[in-house]
Amino acid sequence: MRSSRFLLIWCWILLAVFAFAGGAWAQLAGNFSNVTGIKVKKLTNAVQVEIQTDGTVRFGGDFDDWVDTENGWNLRPTTSVRLRIVRARAKLPSYVPIDVYPIDGAAISPGQTPFRNPYFSDNAGPNDEPRVDVELRFATPVLIRRFAVEPHRATWFGNYINPKEASVELATNRRSIVVTIIPDRSDLGAASRLDRSPKASRPQKLSVLARENGDLRLEALHTPLRDVLATLGGATNLQFAAREDVQDLNVSLFLEAPLAQILDTLAKSANLGAALDGETVVFGRGDEFFESKTFVLRHLSPDAARLTFPDFLLPFLRVDRQKNALLAFQTPPVLEKIARDLAVIDTPRAQFEIEAQVWELTRTRDSEFVWSFVRGIGRDRQSLDSVGGLATVRVESGQTAQLLARLRALQNRGGAKLVGSPRVSVVSGATGTLFLGQPSYVKVLRQSGSNQIAQAIPLQIGAELRVSPRGAAVTSDSSQLDSSKTDSSPSDSAEKSAIFLEISPRISTVDAVENVTGLPTIGLREVSSSLRLQSGDAVLVAGLEADLAFQTRSKTLKVLPAFGREREKRQLFVLVRATRLSS
Numbered sequence: 001m002r003s004s005r006f007l008l009i010w011c012w013i014l015l016a017v018f019a020f021a022g023g024a025w026a027q028l029a030g031n032f033s034n035v036t037g038i039k040v041k042k043l044t045n046a047v048q049v050e051i052q053t054d055g056t057v058r059f060g061g062d063f064d065d066w067v068d069t070e071n072g073w074n075l076r077p078t079t080s081v082r083l084r085i086v087r088a089r090a091k092l093p094s095y096v097p098i099d100v101y102p103i104d105g106a107a108i109s110p111g112q113t114p115f116r117n118p119y120f121s122d123n124a125g126p127n128d129e130p131r132v133d134v135e136l137r138f139a140t141p142v143l144i145r146r147f148a149v150e151p152h153r154a155t156w157f158g159n160y161i162n163p164k165e166a167s168v169e170l171a172t173n174r175r176s177i178v179v180t181i182i183p184d185r186s187d188l189g190a191a192s193r194l195d196r197s198p199k200a201s202r203p204q205k206l207s208v209l210a211r212e213n214g215d216l217r218l219e220a221l222h223t224p225l226r227d228v229l230a231t232l233g234g235a236t237n238l239q240f241a242a243r244e245d246v247q248d249l250n251v252s253l254f255l256e257a258p259l260a261q262i263l264d265t266l267a268k269s270a271n272l273g274a275a276l277d278g279e280t281v282v283f284g285r286g287d288e289f290f291e292s293k294t295f296v297l298r299h300l301s302p303d304a305a306r307l308t309f310p311d312f313l314l315p316f317l318r319v320d321r322q323k324n325a326l327l328a329f330q331t332p333p334v335l336e337k338i339a340r341d342l343a344v345i346d347t348p349r350a351q352f353e354i355e356a357q358v359w360e361l362t363r364t365r366d367s368e369f370v371w372s373f374v375r376g377i378g379r380d381r382q383s384l385d386s387v388g389g390l391a392t393v394r395v396e397s398g399q400t401a402q403l404l405a406r407l408r409a410l411q412n413r414g415g416a417k418l419v420g421s422p423r424v425s426v427v428s429g430a431t432g433t434l435f436l437g438q439p440s441y442v443k444v445l446r447q448s449g450s451n452q453i454a455q456a457i458p459l460q461i462g463a464e465l466r467v468s469p470r471g472a473a474v475t476s477d478s479s480q481l482d483s484s485k486t487d488s489s490p491s492d493s494a495e496k497s498a499i500f501l502e503i504s505p506r507i508s509t510v511d512a513v514e515n516v517t518g519l520p521t522i523g524l525r526e527v528s529s530s531l532r533l534q535s536g537d538a539v540l541v542a543g544l545e546a547d548l549a550f551q552t553r554s555k556t557l558k559v560l561p562a563f564g565r566e567r568e569k570r571q572l573f574v575l576v577r578a579t580r581l582s583s
Helices: 002-029 225-236 259-270 302-306 311-316 332-345 364-378 397-412 490-497
Strands: 033-042 047-053 059-062 078-086 088-090 095-097 103-109 118-120 131-150 153-156 165-170 176-182 205-210 216-224 239-242 250-257 273-277 280-284 291-296 317-320 325-330 351-361 382-385 390-395 416-420 423-427 432-448 451-470 499-513 520-526 529-533 538-554 562-581
Touching: 033 103, 033 131, 047 078, 047 103, 059 131, 078 165, 078 176, 088 131, 118 131, 131 176, 205 225, 216 225, 216 259, 225 239, 225 250, 225 259, 250 259, 259 273, 259 280, 259 332, 291 332, 302 317, 302 325, 311 317, 311 325, 325 332, 351 364, 351 397, 351 432, 351 451, 351 499, 364 397, 364 538, 364 562, 390 397, 390 529, 397 416, 397 538, 397 562, 416 451, 423 432, 423 451, 432 499, 451 562, 499 538, 499 562, 529 538
Parallel strands: 033 088, 131 165, 239 280
Antiparallel strands: 033 047, 047 176, 059 078, 059 118, 078 131, 095 103, 103 131, 131 153, 165 176, 205 216, 216 250, 273 280, 291 325, 317 325, 351 416, 351 423, 351 562, 382 390, 390 538, 432 451, 451 499, 499 520, 499 529, 538 562
C-alpha cells in the first residue's frame, strides 16, 4: 500500500515536470520583444527619433511607401513611413504625439495591412508573428534617402541627406531603430503652426476681390501657396506658379494693395524669389532665385559679423578676409535685411587710453599717510570691499597732481617706489595688458622615460595690469555727448560719457629657494575691481599688502652678537587713469 502511494506521487511529479517543460518550450518558441518607447532628440541641424525595444530588433518596410516602384524606382515624397517590427509586441498607446517639426506623431497598430514590396532584416518577413507597425507621420512631405535594416543590408539614394530628407537605420546596439530627419531651413520654427494627428479641423478661407481703384483685396487663411497664386492669376488674367518644394507653404494673409505689393509681401514672408518662365512668374528657392552681394565692413571683422546672423543663414554667408567683406547669396528681400542689420552693428567702437602708475610703499606709516590723504580728497567717492580687503577711490582730474606730488616726495625719501608707468590703447569691450618686468628663468625637472632632464622655463616676473574698458563711442559731431539737445538731460549725457572699467593688477616676485626641491618660490599679489568714472578721472586701488619678516644681527669686538627680528608691511597702490579717444 505504501509503495503504491509512493509510485502515485512520483507520477504526479513527472506529469508536473513535463507540463512545466512543455509550457517553457512553448514560451521559448513564441519568444518576442517589446516596443517600449519612442524618444526624440533635437540635434544642431536635424531631428532624431529613436524607437526603443527590450530585445533584438527585426524590422522592415514597404518600398511602395517611399519609392515610385512603377516608374524607374525613383524616390517620391511621403507624409508617412511605416516601420514593421516583427516578433514584437507594443507597450505603447495607439498614438504617440511628437511635438518636434517636421514630425507630427507616431501611430501604433498590430500591423495587419499587407505589404506590396517588402524589405526586411535577415531571417524576417512582413508576416512574422507577433508584429507591430510604427507609422511616423510628417507635417511636410519627406524623402527617405536611406533605409538600413541591417549593417550590411541597406538601400540608399545618395550618401548625404538634405533638408526635408530622412534616413532609417538599425542602431549599433540592435535594440532600437533610429530615424534622422533634416528639416527645411526656412520653417524651423513652424512646430507651433502644425496640425496635430488626428488632424485638427482648421478653418480655411481664400478670396480675391478687385477694387475700383485697381487694388486687390486678398484674404487667405491656412491656404497652400499654390492655391493663393492660382486665385491671384484667375483674378488678374496672369500666370503664377510655385515650385514643387514650396507649393504647400501655408499662407495666412489679409491685404488690400496693388498686385505688385501683394506678390512682394508673399515673397518676403516666405523667403521666396521670383523668376520669369515664359509668360509665367514662378516663385521658389534655389540658385536661379538667389542673388549675390558683397558687404564691405569698416569696423567689424567678417568672421564676427557672420556669426551674428541666424543659423539658417550661415550656409549662405561667406567670409572674404582680404577685403574684410561678407559675401551673401540669398533672395533680394533677405539681402536688404542683411544690409540693414550690418548698418546697425558695423559701427565704430569707442577707444580708450589707459595709463597706469604702480607704486609700492615700503613703510607702513607712509602707506597710512598716503591713504589718509586719498580718503580726504575722495570724500564720498570711495568704496570698500570688506571680503577681499580692496579699497578704491575715484580721484578727479584736478586732484591727481596733488596725489602724485605726495608720492614723488615719498620716493625721494626712500619710502615709495615707482614700479612702472605703462600705457595702452584699448577698444571698448576688449582687454589690454600692461606689463613691466622681465622674464625670469626657473629650472625644473622633466621626466623623460626613466630619466630626469633639467629644463629652464621662463616666468614673467614684474607688475602686470589687465584693463577692460566699456563705453559709448564719440562721434565726429559729438552728438552722443551733447547735453544741449532738447531730448537729452544732463544725467543722460553723463551716463553716455561714463567709462566702465574693469582692472586686475598683479605683482609677482621670485622669493627664496626651497631647500627640499631647489625651486624658487613665486610671490603673487593681485586684486580685481570694477568701477565707473568720467574721461580723464583716475582711480586709486589699494589693498594689496605683504608682511615681510626679516632678522638683523649686530656685534662689537667686546660683546656677544645681538639678534633682532622685525616685520615690515608693504602696500601696493595702483593709480589708473582712463581717457576717451576720438573715433
